[in-house]
Amino acid sequence: MIELITQNPILSALIALGGLALIFGGILGYAAVQFKIEGDPIVEALDALLPQTQCGQCGHPGCKPYAEGIANGEAINKCPPGGQGTIDNIAALLGVEAPSLDEEHGEEAEVKTVAYIREDECIGCTKCIQACPVDAILGAAKLMHTVIVDECTGCDLCVEPCPVDCIDMLPVGQTLQDWKWTPPSNMNNLIATDRQTPPEGNDLDNDSNQENAA
Amino acid sequence: MMIEMATILVSTILVNNFVLVQFLGLCPFMGVSSKLETAIGMACATTFVLTLASICSYLVHEYILLPLSLTYLKTISFILVIAVVVQFAKMFIEKTSPLLYRVLGVFLPLITTNCAVLGVALLNTTKAHNFFQSATYGFGAALGFSLVLILFSAMRERLAVADVPTPFKGAAIAMITAGLMSLAFMGFAGLIQL
Numbered sequence: 001m002i003e004l005i006t007q008n009p010i011l012s013a014l015i016a017l018g019g020l021a022l023i024f025g026g027i028l029g030y031a032a033v034q035f036k037i038e039g040d041p042i043v044e045a046l047d048a049l050l051p052q053t054q055c056g057q058c059g060h061p062g063c064k065p066y067a068e069g070i071a072n073g074e075a076i077n078k079c080p081p082g083g084q085g086t087i088d089n090i091a092a093l094l095g096v097e098a099p100s101l102d103e104e105h106g107e108e109a110e111v112k113t114v115a116y117i118r119e120d121e122c123i124g125c126t127k128c129i130q131a132c133p134v135d136a137i138l139g140a141a142k143l144m145h146t147v148i149v150d151e152c153t154g155c156d157l158c159v160e161p162c163p164v165d166c167i168d169m170l171p172v173g174q175t176l177q178d179w180k181w182t183p184p185s186n187m188n189n190l191i192a193t194d195r196q197t198p199p200e201g202n203d204l205d206n207d208s209n210q211e212n213a214a
Numbered sequence: 215m216m217i218e219m220a221t222i223l224v225s226t227i228l229v230n231n232f233v234l235v236q237f238l239g240l241c242p243f244m245g246v247s248s249k250l251e252t253a254i255g256m257a258c259a260t261t262f263v264l265t266l267a268s269i270c271s272y273l274v275h276e277y278i279l280l281p282l283s284l285t286y287l288k289t290i291s292f293i294l295v296i297a298v299v300v301q302f303a304k305m306f307i308e309k310t311s312p313l314l315y316r317v318l319g320v321f322l323p324l325i326t327t328n329c330a331v332l333g334v335a336l337l338n339t340t341k342a343h344n345f346f347q348s349a350t351y352g353f354g355a356a357l358g359f360s361l362v363l364i365l366f367s368a369m370r371e372r373l374a375v376a377d378v379p380t381p382f383k384g385a386a387i388a389m390i391t392a393g394l395m396s397l398a399f400m401g402f403a404g405l406i407q408l
Contacts, residue, residue: 012284013284017290027302031301031305035306095251
């Protein structure tokens with residue numbers, strides 16, 4: 001065996017390289033199994049940032065498909081229910097610039113709304129139930145339909161299919177959990193250094209003496 | 215032993231820096247240095263690959279190629295070792311930090327073609343280092359590469375917002391900056407005779 005290798009340099013070269021390749025292939029195969037990842041963590045992270053309204057305004061049938069689209073390089077400014085806040089979060093995650101919302105896909109709503117079915121006019125056609133992406137409408141054929149407020153994401157998809165036009169979008173009242181301070185209206189004139197000319201008698205640094213001397 | 219290690223480290227990091235003095239590994243140096251976070255990630259990946267590849271190449275050369283007098287195969291077997299280590303590093307990074315994996319993009323498998331990695335492996339054989347010296351040499355080369363990469367990317371981030379004349383914007387001013395850094399590193403010449 002040793003004689004075979006030492007007297008046959010080509011054979012020994014082939015065995016050496018072939019053996020190395022086999023060993024390294026085995027190591028890589030083991031590593032491939034060991035380091036296997038399920039799903040795409042980037043898509044999961046992006047999906048966690050999207051508002052989960054499943055409204056379809058971005059052009060995708062839901063938030064998870066849009067997250068997959070972003071992972072494949074789509075624009076990140078297509079989600080009106082998420083608004084600029086979501087765009088900023090996605091931009092921070094991916095480490096890119098945050099563009100402004102693409103108005104082609106809809107405008108950001110000022111107030112959060114949920115659907116309300118006027119039950120006097122409802123004819124029980126189930127068209128709105130089929131349209132709702134989060135299954136927030138309770139009802140069956142020829143029976144009363146009603147919206148479960150906790151499930152409704154305000155996506156507006158049920159308003160159009162209704163043949164008697166009995167669905168309103170009503171604003172949700174603010175609770176203690178989602179009340180926020182309103183930012184000050186006059187951001188440019190908040191503190192003393194914002195003002196162009198200091199008020200009279202505020203010469204703490206004695207600057208006006210220099211002006212008079214010069 | 216410690217003095218020898220310190221000598222090798224100072225030599226590979228400063229005096230004979232692989233990027234700015236020996237001009238190896240310039241592709242990731244220019245390609246990944248536009249943002250600091252990317253550069254830090256790339257530096258960590260290259261350090262991992264360089265040290266491990268340096269050690270594995272030494273072992274292959276010492277225990278397989280030399281006994282069978284197959285040293286003419288060292289280039290191809292070192293490339294094999296480096297490719298395997300890079301693939302392993304890619305899987306490891308994909309699992310531990312998918313964001314870094316995504317940010318590095320194609321430059322992670324391109325560490326295979328980083329001539330600094332093959333250069334370290336081959337230089338270890340020409341200088342006839344033992345195991346400890348090979349490992350230190352590889353680690354020092356990686357530290358030198360990382361140092362220069364991070365410094366350069368920090369400078370490039372500032373250059374991106376500086377008032378650069380239009381003909382020089384982008385790659386041109388980056389190349390000029392790299393040349394000036396290389397001139398600066400010439401100041402270390404003669405510090406260590408190795």
